[in-house]
Amino acid sequence: MSAANDTNRTTTNRHRINSPISPPTPKSSYKIASIPGDGIGPEVIAAAVEILKALTKKLSKFKLEFTEFDWGTERFLKTGSYTPEDYLEVLREFDAILFGSVGSPSVPDHISLWGLRLAICQPLQQYANVRPTRILPGTKSPLANCQPGDLDWVIVRENSEGEYAGQGGRSHVGCDHEVATELSIFTRTGVRRIAHFAFNVAQNRPRKMLTYVTKSNAQRNGMVMWDEVVQEVAKDYPDVSVDHMLVDAMTVRMVLNPRSLDTILATNLHADILSDLAAALAGSIGIAPTANLDPTRKNPSMFEPIHGSAFDITGLGLANPVATFWTASEMLHWLGESEAAISLMDAVEKTCAAGIVTKDLGGKAGTKQVTEAVLGEILKL
Numbered sequence: 001m002s003a004a005n006d007t008n009r010t011t012t013n014r015h016r017i018n019s020p021i022s023p024p025t026p027k028s029s030y031k032i033a034s035i036p037g038d039g040i041g042p043e044v045i046a047a048a049v050e051i052l053k054a055l056t057k058k059l060s061k062f063k064l065e066f067t068e069f070d071w072g073t074e075r076f077l078k079t080g081s082y083t084p085e086d087y088l089e090v091l092r093e094f095d096a097i098l099f100g101s102v103g104s105p106s107v108p109d110h111i112s113l114w115g116l117r118l119a120i121c122q123p124l125q126q127y128a129n130v131r132p133t134r135i136l137p138g139t140k141s142p143l144a145n146c147q148p149g150d151l152d153w154v155i156v157r158e159n160s161e162g163e164y165a166g167q168g169g170r171s172h173v174g175c176d177h178e179v180a181t182e183l184s185i186f187t188r189t190g191v192r193r194i195a196h197f198a199f200n201v202a203q204n205r206p207r208k209m210l211t212y213v214t215k216s217n218a219q220r221n222g223m224v225m226w227d228e229v230v231q232e233v234a235k236d237y238p239d240v241s242v243d244h245m246l247v248d249a250m251t252v253r254m255v256l257n258p259r260s261l262d263t264i265l266a267t268n269l270h271a272d273i274l275s276d277l278a279a280a281l282a283g284s285i286g287i288a289p290t291a292n293l294d295p296t297r298k299n300p301s302m303f304e305p306i307h308g309s310a311f312d313i314t315g316l317g318l319a320n321p322v323a324t325f326w327t328a329s330e331m332l333h334w335l336g337e338s339e340a341a342i343s344l345m346d347a348v349e350k351t352c353a354a355g356i357v358t359k360d361l362g363g364k365a366g367t368k369q370v371t372e373a374v375l376g377e378i379l380k381l
């Protein structure tokens with residue numbers, strides 16, 4: 001899709017995350033692996049699958065074939081592993097992965113995260129993590145005077161290296177002189193490819209602005225290389241205006257001047273933290289979607305809500321399904337089914353605008369009511 005075409009996009013369409021790096025191949029049927037996982041994951045994934053089935057039936061343009069996998073903490077506690085041994089070969093047969101959440105009070109978070117979510121993202125080369133954030137109609141930002149349209153960002157998170165590269169270790173465990181290291185790994189290739197991806201995202205949005213975030217005053221090696229590589233890549237995108245922020249100052253700017261930001265590029269850890277702040281500023285973590293993309297399309301990409309397992313509300317019917325609906329819409333964009341993606345987001349936005357929202361957004365509806373209202377909007381298409 002060319003930048004010229006993009007200038008005519010609707011508000012909803014502005015949130016497409018299709019990278020021009022590798023265009024999608026249209027199909028009449030797509031195979032989707034669904035991994036509901038733990039906590040509220042199964043509740044929001046069930047709602048999203050119901051919505052997607054209704055949408056594809058209504059539009060009658062393409063099919064989605066779902067296969068559900070029971071990979072999660074229950075499986076880990078029974079078998080000692082979150083997945084079967086051949087899970088990567090299994091997943092490579094699919095066009096996309098719809099993921100709920102992983103994490104449980106019965107297993108330390110670093111075991112569950114590395115046992116399932118990171119065990120998928122890293123080997124499948126899903127190096128671009130994309131997190132659109134905006135205030136949906138009918139919902140409110142906790143920031144005074146911040147209206148829908150004032151906060152409209154896409155955060156691009158480097159998803160394969162940095163602080164989550166998994167390198168480091170512990171010696172003399174349990175002794176007073178125990179030592180633990182956590183190495184941040186930054187490669188020129190890794191920074192270059194995510195910078196190209198982020199500039200493509202920025203170029204395909206109307207404001208064509210990119211802010212990149214590092215901490216190169218204090219961290220004088222990896223972060224300085226990040227700055228250098230991003231500035232080099234910027235030369236290929238003369239139509240995108242670029243600025244740089246240190247991560248600490250960035251938190252202040254996000255709160256005090258949200259309108260000044262559009263596309264945000266940051267390292268794995270920085271973007272992880274900033275996107276939770278972004279979700280809260282946009283109203284709730286219950287609406288925030290994320291996509292783990294392999295922009296080369298050699299491997300399936302994975303779509304999930306940003307939130308975790310939320311055991312405090314699991315089984316109560318209170319989980320906000322909007323983040324999962326939004327990520328399902330991003331999945332449709334990625335598959336090249338933009339018309340369906342836009343219709344889905346329109347149905348979600350109309351539901352929010354009608355005040356049918358869950359408690360985290362100040363409403364009284366439960367998961368079921370929100371899902372039914374979105375289904376109702378889909379049937380009106």
Ligand code: ATP
Pocket residue numbers: 040101102103104109285286287306307308309310311312313318319320321323358360
């Ligand atoms: P994890 O360790 O898996 O990240 P967590 O419970 O620490 O899980 P979140 O799941 O992100 O972290 O939850 C943080 C808070 O936000 C909890 O109080 C939770 O109830 C609330 N929350 C998260 N997701 C939703 C949602 N979809 N709808 C409503 N509230 C949510």
